[in-house]
Amino acid sequence: MDTEAIRTGKQKNLAGADLEDEDLSHTDLSRIILSGANLTGANLSGAKFTAARLDGANLMGCQVKGADLRANLLGANLMQADLSESDLRGANLRGANLMQANLTLTSLAGAFLSGANLMSVNLKGVDLRGADLRGANLSNANLQSANLFQADLRGAILSEANLEEADLREANLAGTNLTGANLLCAELIGANLNGTTLSGACLKGTILDENNL
Amino acid sequence: MLEGSILKSLRDAHQPENLAGKRSLNFGVYYKNTLVALCHALEDAILGQDYSPLMITAFQQGKWYLEEAERYADLAARSQQVVIMAAPDSGFAEHPTSQRANVALVELDAADTVAQEWHLIIVSSRYTAMVLCQELSEEDYGVAGVPAADLDRKFYGLWTFEPSLVIETSALAIAHVQRYNPELGQQVAARLDAIAAQIQQQDALSELPTADHLGDIVSRVVDYLQHSQQSLTHSLPEHSSLEAVGLDYNLVSNELQAFLRIAQLIDQTDLSNPMAAAEVASLAESLGQLLDLPAWQLHRLRLAGLLHRIAQLQGAAMEITPGVSRYGDDDTIAPSCPLVPGTQILRTMNRLKAIATILNHQSEWWNGMGYPAGLAGDEIPLESRILGLVSCFQHHLAAGRRSNPDAAPDVITPPTEAPSPAAAAALAAALSACQAQEGDRWDPKLIEALALLVNGLQQGLSLSIAVPKIAAGMWMLDSHAEEDLLAAKI
Numbered sequence A: 001m002d003t004e005a006i007r008t009g010k011q012k013n014l015a016g017a018d019l020e021d022e023d024l025s026h027t028d029l030s031r032i033i034l035s036g037a038n039l040t041g042a043n044l045s046g047a048k049f050t051a052a053r054l055d056g057a058n059l060m061g062c063q064v065k066g067a068d069l070r071a072n073l074l075g076a077n078l079m080q081a082d083l084s085e086s087d088l089r090g091a092n093l094r095g096a097n098l099m100q101a102n103l104t105l106t107s108l109a110g111a112f113l114s115g116a117n118l119m120s121v122n123l124k125g126v127d128l129r130g131a132d133l134r135g136a137n138l139s140n141a142n143l144q145s146a147n148l149f150q151a152d153l154r155g156a157i158l159s160e161a162n163l164e165e166a167d168l169r170e171a172n173l174a175g176t177n178l179t180g181a182n183l184l185c186a187e188l189i190g191a192n193l194n195g196t197t198l199s200g201a202c203l204k205g206t207i208l209d210e211n212n213l
Numbered sequence B: 001m002l003e004g005s006i007l008k009s010l011r012d013a014h015q016p017e018n019l020a021g022k023r024s025l026n027f028g029v030y031y032k033n034t035l036v037a038l039c040h041a042l043e044d045a046i047l048g049q050d051y052s053p054l055m056i057t058a059f060q061q062g063k064w065y066l067e068e069a070e071r072y073a074d075l076a077a078r079s080q081q082v083v084i085m086a087a088p089d090s091g092f093a094e095h096p097t098s099q100r101a102n103v104a105l106v107e108l109d110a111a112d113t114v115a116q117e118w119h120l121i122i123v124s125s126r127y128t129a130m131v132l133c134q135e136l137s138e139e140d141y142g143v144a145g146v147p148a149a150d151l152d153r154k155f156y157g158l159w160t161f162e163p164s165l166v167i168e169t170s171a172l173a174i175a176h177v178q179r180y181n182p183e184l185g186q187q188v189a190a191r192l193d194a195i196a197a198q199i200q201q202q203d204a205l206s207e208l209p210t211a212d213h214l215g216d217i218v219s220r221v222v223d224y225l226q227h228s229q230q231s232l233t234h235s236l237p238e239h240s241s242l243e244a245v246g247l248d249y250n251l252v253s254n255e256l257q258a259f260l261r262i263a264q265l266i267d268q269t270d271l272s273n274p275m276a277a278a279e280v281a282s283l284a285e286s287l288g289q290l291l292d293l294p295a296w297q298l299h300r301l302r303l304a305g306l307l308h309r310i311a312q313l314q315g316a317a318m319e320i321t322p323g324v325s326r327y328g329d330d331d332t333i334a335p336s337c338p339l340v341p342g343t344q345i346l347r348t349m350n351r352l353k354a355i356a357t358i359l360n361h362q363s364e365w366w367n368g369m370g371y372p373a374g375l376a377g378d379e380i381p382l383e384s385r386i387l388g389l390v391s392c393f394q395h396h397l398a399a400g401r402r403s404n405p406d407a408a409p410d411v412i413t414p415p416t417e418a419p420s421p422a423a424a425a426a427l428a429a430a431l432s433a434c435q436a437q438e439g440d441r442w443d444p445k446l447i448e449a450l451a452l453l454v455n456g457l458q459q460g461l462s463l464s465i466a467v468p469k470i471a472a473g474m475w476m477l478d479s480h481a482e483e484d485l486l487a488a489k490i
Helices: B006-013 B032-044 B062-077 B163-180 B182-205 B214-235 B242-269 B276-290 B295-312 B329-333 B341-348 B350-360 B382-403 B421-435 B444-458
Strands: B028-031 B054-061 B081-087 B103-107 B117-123 B128-135 B154-160
Touching: B006 B117, B006 B128, B006 B163, B028 B032, B028 B242, B032 B062, B032 B117, B032 B128, B032 B154, B032 B214, B032 B242, B054 B062, B054 B163, B054 B182, B062 B081, B081 B163, B081 B182, B103 B163, B103 B182, B117 B163, B128 B163, B154 B242, B163 B182, B214 B242, B214 B341, B242 B276, B242 B295, B242 B350, B276 B295, B276 B382, B276 B444, B295 B341, B295 B350, B295 B382, B341 B350, B350 B382, B382 B421, B382 B444, B421 B444
Parallel strands: B054 B081, B081 B103
Antiparallel strands: B028 B154, B054 B117, B117 B128, B128 B154
């Protein structure tokens, strides 16, 4: 694959292209079309994907550290990808697979993660303000001191998740499954707890709106 | 939370439905080492000063008190009264410290839940602080069970410098003492009343927290926590265990909390502008978003906004004299630039280096006539320029609200509906006050962005102004926190 044409911006439509193990680090790839492309093992660290299309792309095991990924990643495969320090604000990650991805120090504020697979993912201290996590699978995930202010978690699965010291103020937790979750010192003022399952959850020091239970 | 415990009584008094006029409590999780470092730092603050405080403490067991008894002799010498609650242990009452005239022991019943709490309450007219915790129960620890190593023991509760909260808790603790020893209870209650009256009198006079050595106190807290971190790294093998990582995170989180709590205190003391930190943080972040700054920079900007008033501490609140540089021109080229004393406190924590630089230069002027370094134009770090402008804007906005209460409640909060005419007028007035200094004091590009933001606010754009959850501030600290902002430019 001739990556020179991509780097110089001549080649903008690469839907379905095979870019396995290619090096596109620190490249401006804004508005590029990579729908359904194969990017497994590619080096995309520090690249700029603003408004790019990566829907259905395979980014398994990719190096995407510090990239601007405010892009369409609908249904993308990001398993084991290193997304640390990347900018995913408002990104479309609906139905994406993020299992075993490295998400440390990412920003996911306002991201669309409904139906995404985030099982056992480490989201410790991550910015998830206002994120759409409806129906997402976050079972066993580490969300310690994560910022979930005004996040939409309706119908999400958070069983056995670690939400110690998390900020869940004004979050929507209607129908959320928090069985066995650790909510030690989490704050839930103004959260919607309609039909939330809290059996076996640790609620010590949790600040709850008792009215909403 | 344990029935009958002081922590639970305090929480019940702060349930959302009882909150009228009070703030919700900022609970956090603490490892044992964190608590030891915190308590020692808060206690040692009284050693070098003549605060002459009232101290009320609860040790889980008499033996923990005995470990601290020597230190407590020194603390008692500096206090008007020390009350120690603990389940009795052998040698507990006989220790010389226990014999001191101003030290009173309260032997807790085995069934008393307070015996499972860890309290330190220090009240004086010029320094208040407390730590109020309970240990996790066996079931809370979950499948792993109660940890074998002391290092892994976890507590939950809160620590704070807030005078009103400390006094409220002291009253609860004294009520508990009263059950065991009515005479002691009454005597201590009288002391508390006298101190509370003094604090109230001072508050009426001051716009900054009354504790005159707040900067030193916070530096000591951070120093002790860091020391605890260092001994952790030394005592453990190279590949540190999962627990050690947890403790390390907990220590760093509490170092950051020390600063956030001071910022909160500054806001609470300034009744004329009590939401400054939260509002400036949200405005700065929104302005940064308009300028399409990367996410990490927005986080840094938000943290700088939350901490921006710390620059006013320690006599740092210099009058801003338009057009007069406070330092000679020679200083501006000097490699180490002049520093605002308040921001120096932030440098005790390495990961706040960049924040300290941002705050240090928030008072620079676009035309180079500001202080402390007389930087001009793009020499001034972008975040300093944003923060300076936004806090000036917020200052005008708050002043507008004070003079016209109609402009107050919904200036920035209404969801998607246009603000009231009075609120819209307050926004416009604050903007034009800033526009009047465009090109002199403020960067024209930023004035343009601010005008856009104000336009959005006037049309119903809403910013959520959330007071930070203090125990969960770590998301704002990132890998760029130690960056040297001025060196990066050269």
